[in-house]
Amino acid sequence: MIILIDSNYVAYFHSFRQPLFHEGRSVGIVFGFLKTLLFLAKTFETNRFVFAWDSRRSIRQAWLPTYKESRRAEKDRAKAVEDFRQFDLLRRFVLPQFGFRNIFLKSGFEGDDIIATLCKGNPDEEIVIVSSDNDLYQLLSPLHFMYNLKTKKRYTDHDFGKEWGIEPALWADVKSIAGCNGDNVPGVDGVGNKTAIKYLKGEMSEKSKVFERIEQAYANGDVGRTRNLVELPFPGLGTIGLCDDERFSVKDFLDICDKYGFKSFIAQLPIWQDYFGMKGRR
Numbered sequence: 001m002i003i004l005i006d007s008n009y010v011a012y013f014h015s016f017r018q019p020l021f022h023e024g025r026s027v028g029i030v031f032g033f034l035k036t037l038l039f040l041a042k043t044f045e046t047n048r049f050v051f052a053w054d055s056r057r058s059i060r061q062a063w064l065p066t067y068k069e070s071r072r073a074e075k076d077r078a079k080a081v082e083d084f085r086q087f088d089l090l091r092r093f094v095l096p097q098f099g100f101r102n103i104f105l106k107s108g109f110e111g112d113d114i115i116a117t118l119c120k121g122n123p124d125e126e127i128v129i130v131s132s133d134n135d136l137y138q139l140l141s142p143l144h145f146m147y148n149l150k151t152k153k154r155y156t157d158h159d160f161g162k163e164w165g166i167e168p169a170l171w172a173d174v175k176s177i178a179g180c181n182g183d184n185v186p187g188v189d190g191v192g193n194k195t196a197i198k199y200l201k202g203e204m205s206e207k208s209k210v211f212e213r214i215e216q217a218y219a220n221g222d223v224g225r226t227r228n229l230v231e232l233p234f235p236g237l238g239t240i241g242l243c244d245d246e247r248f249s250v251k252d253f254l255d256i257c258d259k260y261g262f263k264s265f266i267a268q269l270p271i272w273q274d275y276f277g278m279k280g281r282r
Contacts, residue, residue: 001044001046001048001125001126001127002046002048002049002050002118002122002125002126002127002128002242003040003041003044003048003049003050003127003128003130004050004052004115004118004119004127004128004129004130005049005050005051005052006111006112006115006129006130006131006133006136007051007052007053007054007087007090007091007111008053008054008087008111009111009130009131009132009133010033010036010130010149011029011033011083011086011087011090012083013032013036013149013150014028014029014031014032014033014036015028015029015079015083015086017032022260022261023261026082026086027086027260027261027262028086029083029086029087029090030086030089030090030094030260031260031262033090034094034098034256034262034265035265036149037049038268038271038272038275040128040130040147041275041276042275044128047248047275047276047277049100049102050102050104050118050242051091051095051100051103051104052104052111052112052114052115052118053087053091053103053104053105053111053114054105054110054111055109055110056084057107057108058108058110059108059109059234059236060110060229060234063225063229064184064185064229066184067183067184067185067229068183068184091103091105094256094260097252097255097256098248098252098253098256099246099247099248099249099252099276100246101243101245102242102243102246104240106237109233109234109237110234112133112135112232112233113232113233113234113237114233114237114240115129115136115139115232116138116139116232116233117233117237117238117240118240118242119139119141119144120139120233121239121240123141123143124143125143126143126144127143127144127145128145128147129144129145129146130147130149131146131147132146132148132149132150135175135180135183135230135232136232137160137168137171138168138169138171138172138231138232139168139232140155140156140157140160141157141168142157144157145157164193164197165197165201166197166200166201170197170200172227172230172231172232173196173200173227174193174196174197174200175187175193175196175226175230176223176226176227176230176231177191177196177199177200177214177217177223178191178192178193178195178196179191179226180230183229185226185229185230186222186226187226188210188213188214188217188222188223189213190210190213191210191213191214195210199211199214247279248276248277248278248279249278249279249280250269250278250279250280250281250282251280253265253269253272253276253278254266254269254282269282
């Protein structure tokens with residue numbers, strides 16, 4: 001089993017928790033992120049982690065300049081700078097020192113693109129996608145499911161079918177018609193996910209105005225342009241190979257704990273050793 005981490009999601013999840021400081025600098029996101037890894041290792045009984053990070057540059061904005069514009073406008077600038085400092089700290093230093101090797105950021109692409117590439121490249125591998133992003137529903141399969149940190153629940157292809165009445169592979173078609181408010185991707189006017197599904201299932205009257213608007217959107221290329229933004233992965237990422245040469249050591253773990261003041265982790269050292277197979281002694 002592989003645990004595929006939507007790393008920005010997990011980091012943001014902890015950015016709104018109780019602040020934690022060590023020697024005058026904020027380390028709460030780093031602490032929460034590592035704590036989540038131990039929780040996931042216990043829950044799924046594996047230490048095979050892959051980390052997918054968003055690039056700060058977006059190829060999609062070249063296609064749609066307003067892509068995620070609302071998110072950018074809503075951000076507190078000072079908080080965003082501090083959050084990204086800890087994101088970079090995790091990606092560039094903490095996770096590699098811990099011993100993880102499968103840490104990916106591709107310039108211009110999102111973590112979703114990396115996750116999609118790995119899911120499609122490993123169709124026979126059981127994969128847990130740690131995220132709450134419904135854009136990733138299109139990746140669900142009998143072996144690939146999502147896990148939400150807030151609800152502590154799995155979301156499978158079976159759950160998706162019960163909720164939406166279609167196969168996960170059709171989700172990109174749904175979003176192509178309905179758009180995505182969260183990413184500021186426009187859809188057909190007045191059409192949400194459920195209405196788009198009715199159209200795709202042939203349950204909509206061909207005489208209705210909504211049907212006509214959807215047909216027109218197909219005819220003038222609007223649906224096709226939106227699909228380029230919502231279908232995963234975005235073209236051009238290429239293949240991604242996974243590294244199996246990971247080494248977890250007590251020394252590296254304790255160095256991290258000392259550097260960032262994570263005394264509670266040190267007290268739990270035997271648990272970390274057990275789940276990550278750390279070599280060496282204290």
